[in-house]
Every structure is written in C-alpha cells, then in structure tokens.
Amino acid sequence: METNLYNRVVATLLAIATVAIGLFAIFNLQQESTYQQPDDGVVWTEANSRVLSGLIAVHVKSGGPGAQAGIEPGDFLTAVNDRPVAYGADLDLELKHTDVYGKAEYSIIRHGVLLDSPVVVYLVPVDRTMLNLTRLIGLVYLGIGIYVLFRRWTAPRATHFYIFCLVSFVLNTFHYTGKFDLLDWTIFWGNVAAEALQPALFLHFALVFPEDRLRGRKRSWLVPLLYLPAVTVIGIRIAAMLLWQATFELKLLLDRIATGYVAAYFVLAAILFLRSYRRADTPLLRQQLKWLTRGTLLAVVPFTIFYAIPFLTSNQVDLPWQRIADLFLVFLPLTFSWAIVRYRLMDTDLIFKRGVAYTLATGTLVGVYFGAVALVSAWIHTHLPPAVSEWGLVLAILVIAQLFDPLKRRFQSWVDRVFDRHKYDYRKALVEFGRGLSSETDLQALLRSIVDRLPSTLLVAKVSVFLADSPGLHDGFRLAASHGLPADLEGDSLDLGFLDFDYRERQGHIFFENTQQTIHLPETQQRAAALLDLNYYLPCRVQDAAPHSSPNSANASAKSRTIAVIGLGRTIGGDFLSSEDVELLESLASYIGIALQSASLYARLEEQVSEFERLKEFNENIVESINVGILAVDLDDSIESWNAQMEAMYALSRKEAIGQPLASVFPPEFMEAFDRFRNESGVHHLYKFRLTTRAGESRTANIAVAPLLSRDFVAVGRIVLVDDITERITLEAQLSQADKLSSIGLLAAGVAHEINTPLAVISSYAQMLNKQMKGDTKLTPLLERITQQTFRASEIANGLLNFSRTSTTEFRETDLNQVIRDTLALVEHQMKTARITVAADFSDDLPRIQGNAGKLQQVFLNLLLNAKDAMPQGGELRVSTVANGHVEAIIADSGAGIAPENLKRIYDPFFTTKSAPKPGERRGTGLGLSVSYGIIQEHAGKINVESTVGIGTTFHLEFPLLRTTIHA
Numbered sequence: 001m002e003t004n005l006y007n008r009v010v011a012t013l014l015a016i017a018t019v020a021i022g023l024f025a026i027f028n029l030q031q032e033s034t035y036q037q038p039d040d041g042v043v044w045t046e047a048n049s050r051v052l053s054g055l056i057a058v059h060v061k062s063g064g065p066g067a068q069a070g071i072e073p074g075d076f077l078t079a080v081n082d083r084p085v086a087y088g089a090d091l092d093l094e095l096k097h098t099d100v101y102g103k104a105e106y107s108i109i110r111h112g113v114l115l116d117s118p119v120v121v122y123l124v125p126v127d128r129t130m131l132n133l134t135r136l137i138g139l140v141y142l143g144i145g146i147y148v149l150f151r152r153w154t155a156p157r158a159t160h161f162y163i164f165c166l167v168s169f170v171l172n173t174f175h176y177t178g179k180f181d182l183l184d185w186t187i188f189w190g191n192v193a194a195e196a197l198q199p200a201l202f203l204h205f206a207l208v209f210p211e212d213r214l215r216g217r218k219r220s221w222l223v224p225l226l227y228l229p230a231v232t233v234i235g236i237r238i239a240a241m242l243l244w245q246a247t248f249e250l251k252l253l254l255d256r257i258a259t260g261y262v263a264a265y266f267v268l269a270a271i272l273f274l275r276s277y278r279r280a281d282t283p284l285l286r287q288q289l290k291w292l293t294r295g296t297l298l299a300v301v302p303f304t305i306f307y308a309i310p311f312l313t314s315n316q317v318d319l320p321w322q323r324i325a326d327l328f329l330v331f332l333p334l335t336f337s338w339a340i341v342r343y344r345l346m347d348t349d350l351i352f353k354r355g356v357a358y359t360l361a362t363g364t365l366v367g368v369y370f371g372a373v374a375l376v377s378a379w380i381h382t383h384l385p386p387a388v389s390e391w392g393l394v395l396a397i398l399v400i401a402q403l404f405d406p407l408k409r410r411f412q413s414w415v416d417r418v419f420d421r422h423k424y425d426y427r428k429a430l431v432e433f434g435r436g437l438s439s440e441t442d443l444q445a446l447l448r449s450i451v452d453r454l455p456s457t458l459l460v461a462k463v464s465v466f467l468a469d470s471p472g473l474h475d476g477f478r479l480a481a482s483h484g485l486p487a488d489l490e491g492d493s494l495d496l497g498f499l500d501f502d503y504r505e506r507q508g509h510i511f512f513e514n515t516q517q518t519i520h521l522p523e524t525q526q527r528a529a530a531l532l533d534l535n536y537y538l539p540c541r542v543q544d545a546a547p548h549s550s551p552n553s554a555n556a557s558a559k560s561r562t563i564a565v566i567g568l569g570r571t572i573g574g575d576f577l578s579s580e581d582v583e584l585l586e587s588l589a590s591y592i593g594i595a596l597q598s599a600s601l602y603a604r605l606e607e608q609v610s611e612f613e614r615l616k617e618f619n620e621n622i623v624e625s626i627n628v629g630i631l632a633v634d635l636d637d638s639i640e641s642w643n644a645q646m647e648a649m650y651a652l653s654r655k656e657a658i659g660q661p662l663a664s665v666f667p668p669e670f671m672e673a674f675d676r677f678r679n680e681s682g683v684h685h686l687y688k689f690r691l692t693t694r695a696g697e698s699r700t701a702n703i704a705v706a707p708l709l710s711r712d713f714v715a716v717g718r719i720v721l722v723d724d725i726t727e728r729i730t731l732e733a734q735l736s737q738a739d740k741l742s743s744i745g746l747l748a749a750g751v752a753h754e755i756n757t758p759l760a761v762i763s764s765y766a767q768m769l770n771k772q773m774k775g776d777t778k779l780t781p782l783l784e785r786i787t788q789q790t791f792r793a794s795e796i797a798n799g800l801l802n803f804s805r806t807s808t809t810e811f812r813e814t815d816l817n818q819v820i821r822d823t824l825a826l827v828e829h830q831m832k833t834a835r836i837t838v839a840a841d842f843s844d845d846l847p848r849i850q851g852n853a854g855k856l857q858q859v860f861l862n863l864l865l866n867a868k869d870a871m872p873q874g875g876e877l878r879v880s881t882v883a884n885g886h887v888e889a890i891i892a893d894s895g896a897g898i899a900p901e902n903l904k905r906i907y908d909p910f911f912t913t914k915s916a917p918k919p920g921e922r923r924g925t926g927l928g929l930s931v932s933y934g935i936i937q938e939h940a941g942k943i944n945v946e947s948t949v950g951i952g953t954t955f956h957l958e959f960p961l962l963r964t965t966i967h968a
Contacts, residue, residue: 010159014149018142018166021190025173028187029135037178038095038123040104042066045248046087047076052109053086054078055248069106069121076109088248096178100125131175138172141165160208164201168332170194192237195258196230199265202332206269229261256312263308266300299331443599447481450592454568455483458581462534462569466499467596468562477565479532484569489531495524501539501562509586510537534567536577538585540593564596629701629722632708637662640717649724651695667692674705681707688725700726756794763790811939813962814851816889817842817881823860824879827868835874836867842881849887849959855935862928863891863955870895870953886961892954898947906945907933 041064044055055077060067079085080094081104098104105118145165171194174187204226237254244250273296277289447465454463462484466477477496479489498510498521512518518529541560566589570576577585623630624644632641642657650657652665663671670691677684686703693699701722708717770783824838831838867877875894882888898906902913906929936943940960947953 014159014162014166018146021166021170022142024183024186024190025135025138025169027183028174028177031179031183032128032131032175032177035177035179036100036125038098038100038102039126040064040066040071040095040121040123042071043248044077044088044091045252052076052078053084054109055085055088055091065121065124069119071106071108071119071121072110074110077106078109078114079107081105082107087245088251089246092178095123098123126178128175134172134175138169141168141172145169160201160205164198164205167194167198167201171198192234195262196233197227199262199269200227200230203265203269203272206272229265233258233261259308259311263304263312267304270296270300295331299328302328441599441602443596443603444481446595446599450566451481451483454566458568458577459571460568460577461572462567464532464534464567466496466565466567468564480564485532494528494531495522496528497522498525498529499537499539499562499565501541501565509539509582511535532567534569536566536568536582536585538566538568538582538589540564540566540589540596542593542597563593563600566592629724630719631657631722632717632719633662634717635715639665645724646722649699649701649722650693651697652693665694670703677705688729691722699724700729759790759793763787763794766790811850811852813848814853814856815846815848816851816856816887816959817846819853819856820860820879820881820889823857823864826861827864830865830868831877834868834871836871837874837876839876839878840880841878843883846881846883847887848962849939850962851939851959855938859932859935859957860889860891862932866928867891867893867895867953870897875952887959889957889959890954891957892952894952897949897951897953898945899949903945903947 041061042057043059043061045058047054047056057066057071057073057075057077060071060073077085077091080091081098083090083094085091085094095104100123102123104121104123106121108115108119142165145162149159149162170190174191174194176184176188176191178184180188204223207222207226236257240250240254270293273289273293277293280289450465451463454460462482464482464485465480467480469476469478477499479485479494479496482489498518512529512535515533515535516530518526521529539562542563543560566585568577568585623641626643627645629646629649630641630643631639631646634640639657639660639662642652642654644654646657647653650665657665662674666674670689673686673689683704683706686701686705688700689703691699691701691703701724703723704721706719706721707715708719710716766783766786770780770787773779773783820840820842824840828838864877864879870893871877877894878890878892880890882890898913908930933943936957942956942958944956944958945953946956
C-alpha cells in the first residue's frame with residue numbers, strides 16, 4: 001500500500017512538473033518570437049588597463065554588423081552614443097536602448113589613436129537558428145522520456161532516466177531573451193539549474209546502471225557528494241549575480257566553469273560505462289553494454305574534443321563546428337531508452353542502430369533537400385528578373401519537393417533493408433560463410449567462428465558443435481564449442497549416444513520438439529538432451545575412400561562418415577526454424593564437415609612441424625650452449641655457421657661472420673695451417689695455436705678441423721672446433737711458478753740451516769780475534785770485514801728461511817691505504833735524498849681487505865725501494881688505490897724499466913740485476929720479489945707487472961674484497 005501511494009505521489013509530481021515545464025517552454029518560445037535582442041556581431045571583453053576603461057574586440061563575426069561597420073579585432077571601445085562603457089553591462093544597456101535595426105555610434109581607439117569619427121553600427125537581431133535546433137533535441141529527450149515512463153513504469157531506473165530526460169528538455173528548450181521580466185528570469189534560472197543537474201544525473205545514472213554501485217550504507221554518502229558540484233555551480237551563479245560586477249570576462253569565466261564541469265562529468269560517466277562493459281561477465285550484458293558505451297562515447301567524445309576543450313583553452317567561441325559538436329549529445333537518449341524499456345540484448349542493439357541510422361538518414365535528406373533549394377534559388381536570383389524571381393523560387397521549391405519524395409522513400413527503404421537484412425539476405429550470408437570456412441586452418445578458431453556466426457545470422461539462442469573422437473562408434477562425440485549453453489556443461493559427462501548418424505545410417509537431421517520429453521531415448525541420453533536443450537542436430541559428413549580400393553581403381557568407392565554434429569536451439573523469439581532454413585543448414589553442414597576435417601589434418605601437420613622445430617631448436621641449443629667455439633664452412637671456405645662461443649671469443653657477431661670467406665675473418669697464420677691439410681682426410685689438430693682476433697687480442701686455442709659430411713657421407717664442407725685455452729695456459733704458468741717456488745723453498749730451507757752453523761762459528765771467532773787484536777791496525781779492519789760479511793751471509797740465510805717458512809701470522813681486517821701511507825713514511829727521507837717526487841692518489845671509499853699489515857708493508861717497502869733503485873737520477877713515483885670489484889694498488893715509476901728477457905724471471909729466487917750496483921743503489925739478494933710474490937699469494941691476491949725499457953715499470957696488486965659475515 002505504501003509503495004502504491006509512493007508511486008502515485010511520484011507520478012503526480014512528475015506530471016505536474018512536466019506540464020509546468022512544457023508551458024514555460026511554450027511561453028518562452030512566444031516571448032522569443034515577439035522580443036528581439038539586438039546584437040552587433042562582436043565578442044567584447046573588458047580591458048585590463050589602468051589608464052583607459054573600455055572594451056576590447058576579441059572576435060568579429062564575418063558578415064556581421066560590426067564587420068560591416070569596419071570594427072577589427074583589437075579595437076578599443078570607450079563609448080556608445082557618447083555614453084562611456086567600462087563593463088559588459090554598460091554595452092548591453094546601450095544596445096538595448098538603441099534596439100534592433102537602430103544606429104549605434106561607437107567611439108573606437110585603434111592602435112592607440114582615437115578615430116576621427118565614430119563607427120556607425122546598425123544592430124540586428126541575435127541569430128537564434130541553433131536555438132530552434134536545440135529545441136528539437138529537447139523534444140526528442142522529452143518524447144523518449146515519456147515513452148519510457150509510460151511503457152515500463154517499473155523498469156529499473158526508469159524514473160531516474162525520465163528525470164534526466166526532463167532536465168535535458170529544460171536545458172535545450174529554455175533560452176532567456178534578455179528582456180528579464182518575471183518569465184525571462186524563470187527561464188534563466190531554470191536553464192542554470194538544468195545545466196548544473198544534467199551531468200550529475202547522467203553520472204548518477206552511470207553509477208547505478210546496470211548495477212547499483214552506491215548500494216549500502218558505506219557508499220550512501222557518495223550520492224550528496226555527487227550532486228555537490230551541481231549545487232556549487234548554481235551557488236557561483238547566484239553569488240556572481242548578487243555580489244560581483246556584471247562583465248563579459250565574468251560571464252566567460254562562469255560559462256567555462258559550467259562547461260568544464262559538464263565535460264568532466266560526461267567523460268567520467270563514459271569511463272564508468274566502458275569499465276562496466278569490460279567487466280561484464282555474461283554475453284547478454286556485455287553485448288548490451290557495448291551499445292550503451294558506444295552511444296555514450298559517440299555523444300561525449302565530439303562534445304569534449306570539439307566544443308569543451310577549445311572553449312576552455314581559447315577565446316574562440318560560437319564556431320560552426322562547435323555548434324555541431326554540441327548536437328552530438330542527442331545520441332544519449334537514443335542509446336539508453338530501449339535498454340530501460342526492455343532490458344534485453346537484441347532490443348538494445350536494434351534501437352541504437354535504428355536511432356543512429358534514422359537520425360543520420362533524416363539529417364542527410366534534409367541537408368540535400370535544402371542544398372538543392374539553395375542552389376536553385378541562387379540560379380533564379382542570378383538569371384531571372386526580380387519580378388519573376390519570387391514566383392520562380394516558389395515554383396522551384398514545389399518541384400523539388402515533388403521530386404524529392406521518391407528519393408526519400410528510396411532512402412527509407414534502403415535503411416529498412418539494412419536493419420532487416422536477416423529477412424532478405426541471411427541465406428546468402430550463410431552460403432558465403434560456408435565457402436569461407438575452408439580458409440580457416442586453426443581448429444579452435446574455426447569452432448569459435450561457427451558458434452559465433454551462426455547465432456548472429458540465424459538469430460538462434462543456442463548453438464553447439466560436437467566433434468567425433470572415435471568415428472564409427474555410437475557414443476564417440478564430445479561437446480567442443482558452444483554459444484548460449486552453461487559454461488560448466490562442456491566439462492560435464494554427457495551420453496550423446498543419440499548422435500548415431502553413422503551407426504543407424506540416418507540421412508537427415510534429428511529434431512526434438514520438446515527437449516524435456518524425449519521418452520524414446522535411454523534415461524542418460526534423455527538427461528543429456530534436456531541439459532543441452534537443443535532442438536536440431538545436423539550431421540557434418542565427409543567422404544572416405546574404401547579401405548581396400550586403390551584411389552586410381554575404377555572400382556574405388558567412397559563411404560561417408562560423420563565428423564561432427566551441429567546443434568541448434570530455437571530462435572531468440574522462441575520460434576522453430578523453417579524447412580528452408582533446415583535445408584540450407586544441411587547443405588552448409590557439408591562445408592563445415594570439410595572445413596573441420598581440413599583443420600584437423602592441418603592441426604596434425606602442425607604438431608609434426610612443431611616437433612621437428614623443437615628437435616631442430618634442441619640441436620641448435622646444444623651447439624649454442626657448448627663451451628667450445630664451433631663454425632662450419634662450405635667447400636668454398638665460406639662461413640655457414642658461427643655459434644655464440646665464437647661470437648664471444650672472436651668479438652665478431654654471427655650476422656657479420658656468416659657468408660664471409662674464412663680468409664677474411666682469420667689471420668694468415670691460421671689459413672696457412674688450414675691449407676696444409678685441406679686435401680687430407682680425417683681430423684687434424686692445432687695445439688696451443690696463437691690466434692689473433694679482429695680486436696687485436698691474442699688468444700691461445702686448441703683447434704680441431706674435421707670434414708662435414710652429409711647423410712650419404714659426401715663431404716659438403718668442414719667443421720672447425722676452437723677451444724680457447726688462454727686462461728688455462730695462464731693458470732698453468734702460475735701453477736708452474738708456484739711449484740718452482742715451493743721446490744726452491746724446500747731447498748733453501750736446507751741450505752740456510754746448514755750455512756747458519758758455520759757462519760755463527762766464523763762470526764764468533766772473528767769477533768774474539770778482533771777484541772784480542774784491538775790495537776793491531778792491520779788485522780783489525782780485516783777481522784771487522786770478515787764479521788760484516790758473515791752478517792751479510794746470515795741475512796741471506798735468514799731470507800731463505802723466511803722465504804721457505806709457512807707463516808701462521810694472524811690475518812685481520814686491514815686498511816690498505818693506511819698500510820701504504822705508513823710504508824711511504826718509512827722511505828720518505830730516502831725518496832727526498834734520491835730526488836724522487838711521490839704522487840699519491842688514494843680512493844676515499846676503498847673497501848677493507850683481509851690481511852696482515854706487517855707482511856703487506858714488507859711487500860710495499862720492497863716495491864718502493866726497487867722503484868727508487870730504478871731511478872738513480874731521480875724521477876716520479878705514482879702510488880694509487882682503486883676499487884673495481886676488487887681492491888687494487890698501483891705502483892708506477894719512471895725509471896729504466898725491465899728488459900723483456902728478464903720480465904718473466906723477476907719472481908725467481910736469487911735472480912737480481914743488482915749484483916754490480918751503481919752508485920746510490922743497494923746490492924740485491926734476488927729474494928725481494930720472490931718473497932713478495934709469496935705474500936701476495938698468501939693473501940689470495942694477484943701481482944702483475946708492465947714495463948717498458950726507458951719509460952718505467954708499473955706493478956698492479958689485486959686483493960679480494962673483505963667477506964663480511966652476518967650473524968642472525
């Protein structure tokens with residue numbers, strides 16, 4: 001009871017509002033026809049000048065009164081009829097006093113100079129042509145809203161949609177005239193309210209259609225927030241009217257605020273519809289929302305791009321294409337009305353297509369009609385006398401109207417044929433569809449094409465395709481694709497034994513008038529037929545050659561078998577198919593059968609090709625993944641294959657190498673060795689071959705050259721395997737050096753122990769004799785020299801012991817920069833004495849290493865003293881540290897350098913070039929670099945040397961980064 005009362009109250013209020021709004025629209029039209037507002041054809045704005053007050057011409061309408069009087073954009077208007085004008089209200093008041101067709105004298109300043117005489121402007125009525133067209137759009141809104149309301153009062157959101165249409169009617173039909181009496185003020189504020197409410201109603205509609213996103217207490221507060229901008233726009237209009245000066249600039253600002261608000265809400269609503277369309281989970285809803293979304297975009301996008309954005313970003317207003325873009329909003333009611341009336345897929349699709357097409361058709365007809373009338377009128381005015389031209393124009397209009405009527409009917413017939421093409425040519429579409437099936441080779445795509453095209457062509461609600469898994473068996477079919485069936489039905493176990501066309505040798509099709517009452521079938525098959533709910537089953541047959549007959553034999557016979565079955569339900573309207581439809585479908589089934597068989601064969605062929613490609617790719621991956629360079633050449637020595645390892649080793653990409661002659665890629669030394677066994681069979685090897693790459697890098701490689709044979713064991717080229725052993729050779733040299741040092745260390749330990757004992761005896765007795773012969777001037781120097789030489793021999797012996805001794809010194813976190821600084825401090829005086837300049841460059845953020853500071857200081861002290869000895873005449877010593885994935889110390893001198901033949905022996909024990917030192921140099925023992933090498937190895941580091949005779953020597957010491965342990 002309460003619901004009925006509520007509905008009655010709502011209906012009464014809507015009826016009263018509709019009648020009142022309609023009466024106001026009629027009164028507004030009458031007033032507009034009797035009262036004409038004067039216009040000078042110029043868009044003015046207030047000048048931002050502190051010296052002069054007046055208006056500046058922003059835009060002069062071509063052919064308007066202002067343009068005819070000679071007003072130009074940028075002209076400064078100071079007075080009209082000798083009355084000063086400072087604001088837009090002043091100009092409107094003077095134009096109103098002058099009235100339509102009156103003469104107004106404009107005082108104009110142009111380029112800073114006041115014109116000698118006033119500019120005379122003859123005012124004309126405001127052009128209201130577009131207003132009549134917008135009134136037509138408003139009537140469309142109102143008519144659709146009333147149709148929706150009367151047709152389906154209880155439909156979802158019908159009342160909301162009607163209010164939206166009613167507000168849109170007000171927006172398009174209420175146009176104030178400028179008279180500003182009680183009626184005009186009512187029209188003005190009604191238009192302002194409608195302009196503010198229409199976008200909010202439309203966005204609200206998008207939020208609740210097709211599902212209510214504002215349902216629930218947590219979202220109910222969004223409704224008033226949704227309408228807050230509309231209330232704000234109205235409030236700004238009221239404030240501007242009561243508090244602010246009426247200027248053109250203010251009017252333009254208010255119009256831009258309103259336009260920006262309208263465009264923003266419309267774009268947001270379009271996004272919501274697009275989002276709903278993408279999230280639609282049912283075909284019906286998705287198809288319905290597709291047309292709603294397209295209709296919204298068709299209305300909103302042109303309005304936003306061609307009207308709102310130019311209006312908001314520039315002063316160009318009232319342009320023709322802006323007016324046309326504003327008219328696109330008429331598509332909103334056309335696309336939404338039928339969705340609310342029926343809320344069905346087909347009807348929504350149909351009403352959108354018909355609404356758009358009939359609107360475009362009518363517009364085209366009207367445009368062509370008036371265009372023809374205008375052309376004839378222009379010809380009559382040009383070629384006929386004035387006395388005859390008026391009667392000639394009337395006669396031309398009548399003749400064109402008579403000739404145009406058949407064209408209109410023809411156009412209407414064409415539109416009807418387009419929208420009812422399923423009644424005219426859907427049979428032709430089916431035949432073309434069947435012929436085009438053979439071009440589809442993908443089985444799944446073919447199945448989707450069948451179940452998608454048949455429903456849209458035949459207008460049936462359900463279509464399915466059953467494929468034969470086991471041809472010849474009565475239960476060998478499975479549901480492969482469907483349209484309109486439940487999604488979980490394809491995975492259900494269905495007894496499809498009634499599809500036994502080959503087993504029972506049926507020639508036609510199966511028809512179930514009532515799928516729920518198939519009592520002639522077994523119980524499991526009855527269940528399957530009821531779940532599928534399909535009324536027609538048509539076999540798709542193909543011809544197979546007789547198994548015991550040759551294809552070329554005259555007795556070869558063919559036997560048909562069913563490869564698939566097509567199932568169809570009733571039409572969307574609930575009708576059965578006609579006999580002509582079934583006959584056509586039976587013919588089409590043969591095309592479908594052939595296409596399915598071809599797609600199955602193609603699928604099996606693709607599987608074989610895919611397997612071949614997989615094996616080929618697998619073999620190629622083996623070649624690419626092997627850690628040996630592999631290349632193949634043909635009999636003309638042209639490179640045909642080049643794997644990734646060759647790319648990395650030879651610094652030459654596969655694209656650059658393939659197709660190149662072997663001689664243009666490899667050096668002459670390799671080609672000379674390659675040519676030596678060109679005519680010999682078998683596999684040939686080049687051990688530790690020095691290969692210079694194109695980048696100039698020298699590599700050492702083991703190379704194997706073998707013949708490349710075909711399946712028939714015919715030589716088609718050669719395959720070359722290149723094993724890069726450069727790193728291995730370096731490691732072997734380091735291992736040999738370490739083994740040599742170890743052997744020498746053991747030997748040195750034994751020698752040192754044996755020498756120390758007699759040296760101690762000689763030293764003791766020499767010192768005793770020295771004390772006894774203290775006064776003997778001849779023997780004392782000799783004894784002292786003996787003692788010194790024994791000490792020197794002892795130092796050598798101790799050096800040998802240190803070299804051979806395995807240290808157990810504790811390693812700890814060490815700052816390499818500090819070690820080098822401390823060592824430099826020890827030799828600072830010696831460097832200054834030797835006139836050597838020390839340049840130190842230490843990295844501030846150098847990581848710490850794990851090491852022993854004392855032993856490291858011994859290494860750096862030895863290197864610094866060697867550098868000093870290499871520069872007896874003075875020079876420059878550069879010491880620096882860097883971090884590059886490891887910690888590196890660099891010691892470079894500008895001394896004499898090391899001869900190339902000695903460079904490989906500097907780490908050998910007892911090898912020294914200082915056996916006969918020059919003045920200022922110290923005598924060498926040959927153990928310094930050997931001991932340093934051992935200390936660096938003990939620190940898991942590397943020591944490398946670069947030297948050029950006459951330029952200097954540089955030592956590079958590398959240490960691994962400190963490994964930190966994180967305790968949980």
